[in-house]
Amino acid sequence: MSLRIIFMGTPDFSVAVLKALHEAGHEIVAVYSQPPRPAGRRGLELTPSPVHRAAEALGIPVLTPLNFKQAEDVERFRALSADVAVVVAYGLLLPESILTGTRLGCYNGHASLLPRWRGAAPIQRAIIAGDSETGMMVMKMDKGLDTGPVAATARVAIGENTTAGELHDALSETGARLMVEAMAKLERADLPLTPQSDNGARYAAKIGKDETRIDFSKAAEDVHNHMRGLSPFPGAWFEAEIGGKVERIKVLHSELASGSAVAGTVLDDNLAIACGSGAVRLTRLQKAGGKPLDAEEFLRGTPLIHGMKVG
Incomplete structure (x- = not known):
């Protein structure tokens, strides 16, 4: 039957x-x-x-x-x-x-x-x-x-x-x-x-475009949840000035990290970013028009260095 x-x-x-x-x-x-x-x-x-x-x-x-x-x-x-x-x-x-x-x-x-x-x-x-x-x-x-x-x-x-x-x-x-x-x-x-x-x-409202920008002033856990909740689509993103040009960067994977500074500050050379409280580490990223890359490979071509401010 x-x-x-x-x-x-x-x-x-x-x-x-x-x-x-x-x-x-x-x-x-x-x-x-x-x-x-x-x-x-x-x-x-x-x-x-x-x-x-x-x-x-x-x-x-x-x-x-x-x-x-x-x-x-x-x-x-x-x-x-x-x-x-x-x-x-x-x-x-x-x-x-x-x-x-x-x-x-x-x-x-x-x-x-x-x-x-x-x-x-x-x-x-x-x-x-x-x-x-x-x-x-x-x-x-x-x-x-x-x-x-x-x-x-x-x-x-x-x-x-x-x-x-x-x-x-x-x-x-x-x-x-x-x-x-x-x-x-x-x-x-x-x-x-x-x-x-x-x-x-x-x-569970449909995800709006106005929700996709990362707000590093929030607590690290909320930032981490936001990024992974929008990965891979539509993707949570931030902007950074690289070589005198502002670029949009999508975060595909992240994890909670330790450290503190002004929200949005790059804390080390391994992409830990300060949040309103705590920090997150970005482990897989994608530039606009580029392909997804693990953090180590991403950093070879995109210098997000210790002390920079992103957001």
């Missing part, structure tokens, strides 16, 4: 779940993804999403409606006669006509321990907040934003130096296993649902 599944997802994060459900023997009757977007240096080429490309490689038909405001798009969805829709980072709030458009409803794979970090950027927000743990949850969707009853949970530790990119990959693989387990239970009519509480709910 297998379920007839509509899969709905867009970014790399969702691909592992799609592949796992396919490998588990379920019939993926269609994949929905966000429409191809402009890409390339000039933005002239329309590029399908990672999920779109993965579905085509598996021979699964792909649909890319802009939204579900057109009656024909809703009718096409319902005409697929699916048992269930699996939604992982699709990128659209689904209307009730879609939430009720399959026999068993829509189940979402969400990258947090709900109700904490409902919303668009749960991975980044968990790290920026200094959380030591997060996880994946499978939830039956309702009309609210990540408010539906929870069907399955898997917890994932966040290390002291874990970046958003590293956590993204770990949660993607965890989410794939968890969704396969949840769909197996749903197929047996043995998937329990536990209503969410609103106690402890926090909203």
Whole structure:
């Protein structure tokens, strides 16, 4: 036996779940993804999403409606006669006509321990907040934003130096296993649902461009969490004057360090930077237009020397 599944997802994060459900023997009757977007240096080429490309490689038909405001798009969805829709980072709030458009409803794979970090950027927000743990949850969707009853949970530790990119990959693989387990239970009519509480709910707002500049006047732990929470994308950055020119430098990896001085002061020749309290050491960096480099290699071409001020 297998379920007839509509899969709905867009970014790399969702691909592992799609592949796992396919490998588990379920019939993926269609994949929905966000429409191809402009890409390339000039933005002239329309590029399908990672999920779109993965579905085509598996021979699964792909649909890319802009939204579900057109009656024909809703009718096409319902005409697929699916048992269930699996939604992982699709990128659209689904209307009730879609939430009720399959026999068993829509189940979402969400990258947090709900109700904490409902919303668009749960991975980044968990790290920026200094959380030591997060996880994946499978939830039956309702009309609210990540408010539906929870069907399955898997917890994932966040290390002291874990970046958003590293956590993204770990949660993607965890989410794939968890969704396969949840769909197996749903197929047996043995998937329990536990209503969410609103106690402890926090909203994971999308990361804004105005949040990406590093503020070394904050405590070292907050600076470190900010940098790793935005690594590798969109990237936390600072500016430094190098050879009479102000350059923007993105920090990809860091660690807590010791030392004190005026915030933003380079404390040694190994890229320890003073913060409002404590210090951070920058261990992997990238200049605008350059490639990511470990600190030792970066310093060969970019002299950020003891006593300099950055920010």
